[in-house]
Amino acid sequence: MDVPQGGVRAITIRAIVNNKRALLGTILVAAVLLFTLVGVFWTPYNPISFGGGKSFLSPSWLHPAGTDIYGRDIFSRIMAGGQTSLSIAGVAVAVAATMGSIIGVVSGFIGGIVDVIVSRVVDLMLAIPALVFALGIVALLGPSAQSVTVALSVVYMWQFARVIRSIVISVRNKTYVEASRGLGVSPIAIIVKDIFPSVVPILVVQITTALAWGILDEANLGFLGLGVQPPSPSWGSLLIEGREYLFDTPWLSLGAGTMVLITVLGVNLLGDGLRDIIDPRSAEK
Amino acid sequence: MFRYAVRRILAALPLLLALSMILFLYIHAVPGDPIAGMLGPNGNPALIKQLRHAAGLDQSLPTQYWHWFVGLFHGSLGVSLVSGQPITPILVQRIPATLQLTVAALFFTVLLGLPVGFFAGVYKGSWLDRILSPLSLIGLSIPVFWVGTLLFLVLGVHLRWLPTAGYVPFSQSPIESLRLTFMPAFALGFTLAPFLARLTRAATIELRQEQFIVHTTAKGLRRSTVLGRYLARNAVLPVLSVLGLQLGTLIGGQVIVEQVFNWPGIGRLIVEGAIQRDYLMVQSLILIIASSYIVINLGVELLHAWLDPRVRL
Numbered sequence: 067m068d069v070p071q072g073g074v075r076a077i078t079i080r081a082i083v084n085n086k087r088a089l090l091g092t093i094l095v096a097a098v099l100l101f102t103l104v105g106v107f108w109t110p111y112n113p114i115s116f117g118g119g120k121s122f123l124s125p126s127w128l129h130p131a132g133t134d135i136y137g138r139d140i141f142s143r144i145m146a147g148g149q150t151s152l153s154i155a156g157v158a159v160a161v162a163a164t165m166g167s168i169i170g171v172v173s174g175f176i177g178g179i180v181d182v183i184v185s186r187v188v189d190l191m192l193a194i195p196a197l198v199f200a201l202g203i204v205a206l207l208g209p210s211a212q213s214v215t216v217a218l219s220v221v222y223m224w225q226f227a228r229v230i231r232s233i234v235i236s237v238r239n240k241t242y243v244e245a246s247r248g249l250g251v252s253p254i255a256i257i258v259k260d261i262f263p264s265v266v267p268i269l270v271v272q273i274t275t276a277l278a279w280g281i282l283d284e285a286n287l288g289f290l291g292l293g294v295q296p297p298s299p300s301w302g303s304l305l306i307e308g309r310e311y312l313f314d315t316p317w318l319s320l321g322a323g324t325m326v327l328i329t330v331l332g333v334n335l336l337g338d339g340l341r342d343i344i345d346p347r348s349a350e351k
Numbered sequence: 352m353f354r355y356a357v358r359r360i361l362a363a364l365p366l367l368l369a370l371s372m373i374l375f376l377y378i379h380a381v382p383g384d385p386i387a388g389m390l391g392p393n394g395n396p397a398l399i400k401q402l403r404h405a406a407g408l409d410q411s412l413p414t415q416y417w418h419w420f421v422g423l424f425h426g427s428l429g430v431s432l433v434s435g436q437p438i439t440p441i442l443v444q445r446i447p448a449t450l451q452l453t454v455a456a457l458f459f460t461v462l463l464g465l466p467v468g469f470f471a472g473v474y475k476g477s478w479l480d481r482i483l484s485p486l487s488l489i490g491l492s493i494p495v496f497w498v499g500t501l502l503f504l505v506l507g508v509h510l511r512w513l514p515t516a517g518y519v520p521f522s523q524s525p526i527e528s529l530r531l532t533f534m535p536a537f538a539l540g541f542t543l544a545p546f547l548a549r550l551t552r553a554a555t556i557e558l559r560q561e562q563f564i565v566h567t568t569a570k571g572l573r574r575s576t577v578l579g580r581y582l583a584r585n586a587v588l589p590v591l592s593v594l595g596l597q598l599g600t601l602i603g604g605q606v607i608v609e610q611v612f613n614w615p616g617i618g619r620l621i622v623e624g625a626i627q628r629d630y631l632m633v634q635s636l637i638l639i640i641a642s643s644y645i646v647i648n649l650g651v652e653l654l655h656a657w658l659d660p661r662v663r664l
Contacts, residue, residue, distance in 0.1 A: 186366075198602060206628070338488065
């Protein structure tokens with residue numbers, strides 16, 4: 067894999083404003099973050115307590131997404147649930163990116179038999195469909211927000227390892243790395259100062275991709291009943307409730323699902339835009 | 352070709368062995384006792400001990416692995432912790448439903464994705480090409496349960512055009528079986544097609560610049576001949592091999608869709624196992640799913656080599 071020329075420094079406010087996808091993605095992501103942040107402190111109705119409202123109301127001005135079986139306002143629950151969903155995806159991706167980068171850098175830098183073994187293990191891990199793998203881990207740990215976070219970190223880190231390794235291998239023998247080596251710079255310093263900077267741009271793009279997966283998979287696991295458990299709201303847990311009462315209140319499933327769709331679309335747009343900004347050649351294709 | 356095939360197959364065998372080992376270690380590296388987790392608050396130490404013994408969990412890890420591994424060679428995937436039934440027959444029973452859905456989903460993926468991608472690539476910059484990129488981004492972002500639920504509500508509940516859930520074997524009643532297959536397969540195909548379209552477009556654009564395409568055009572062959580005989584045929588190969596790798600997404604989506612439409616396939620089986628925390632069931636099913644992924648990709652690779660002899664070198 068080639069190392070892009072533009073690099074992270076190419077990501078400026080002007081570059082984002084000039085790139086349609088990056089701009090639209092930033093706006094969507096910012097809107098979702100604001101929506102969620104407000105939801106942490108304030109929601110139109112209490113999202114958790116059974117406050118005696120009417121059950122299964124259709125959407126109206128008072129309840130934009132209707133009410134659920136306990137008369138709770140679904141819009142408020144979606145607002146409050148964002149916090150859990152986004153933190154699960156965020157933490158899982160942060161852990162996966164860190165672990166995966168370490169595996170990728172070490173494997174690519176050391177090379178030889180270590181690299182061969184690590185690459186084989188990574189290939190095998192990637193042969194297990196992500197959702198199936200995550201579901202297996204949650205089955206062992208028991209469904210909860212923590213289990214979902216652990217499962218998604220473990221599942222995503224291999225993709226990071228593969229991508230990072232391929233970049234490390236492509237820069238490992240560049241003249242500037244050779245030069246540092248010749249000057250007797252320690253391997254750790256070479257990794258930190260010479261190799262890591264080339265990894266960062268791809269890492270940024272990979273992180274956005276993984277965030278999109280994370281939000282989708284939290285929802286998927288929730289939908290299967292293996293995510294965050296009701297009554298605590300998360301987009302995933304709203305979906306399993308929504309499935310139970312699909313005929314009475316389709317707004318619950320569709321509302322939480324639409325929120326997931328908007329968020330993932332925003333993250334994907336932002337990722338695509340950033341890829342174009344970092345590597346202008348990819349935009350021409 | 353024969354030698355190439357044998358070499359590739361031999362190279363895949365240790366992969367499958369390593370997969371079974373890694374999966375086993377993974378499951379056992381997770382902290383906490385699976386039996387205690389399965390029983391939850393109902394568990395008392397004596398019962399846990401008894402069940403651990405029955406499941407062989409009190410033996411050393413290598414012994415446990417050996418038992419499982421020898422079992423695999425005899426076609427036995429072990430015994431479900433929850434029901435006490437052997438897993439293999441339960442799995443085999445679910446295969447026809449799962450395969451039917453997979454094939455139908457692939458049909459819709461190809462039907463929607465291949466022509467759109469091909470013509471977007473041939474007529475680069477046309478309206479079709481310009482809407483493809485945003486469309487595929489939406490396809491990548493759309494949750495499959497959302498598409499499924501929407502189809503279910505609109506076509507099944509509101510318009511009553513199609514039966515909402517269930518499965519009838521094709522051999523029993525072909526028409527009813529296809530009517531039941533339509534919605535889950537379309538939901539899956541709809542979410543996967545944009546990806547295929549993107550791939551096909553890229554492959555087509557790359558080929559268009561190749562010497563032989565330029566040559567056939569310059570020679571004055573009819574446009575339909577150039578497109579059909581030379582471009583389309585050659586574009587299929589790279590698309591095929593990447594599609595094999597994309598199978599994981601299809602399998603993940605299938606787990607969800609089987610849940611939406613009450614489809615009695617392997618996806619539902621693994622979710623049921625996971626909810627009941629039947630770790631042996633889950634471990635064996637993941638092994639089967641990942642192995643089929645490896646085997647199918649091996650098949651795709653061999654097919655590719657057979658169709659395009661250059662790959663064998």
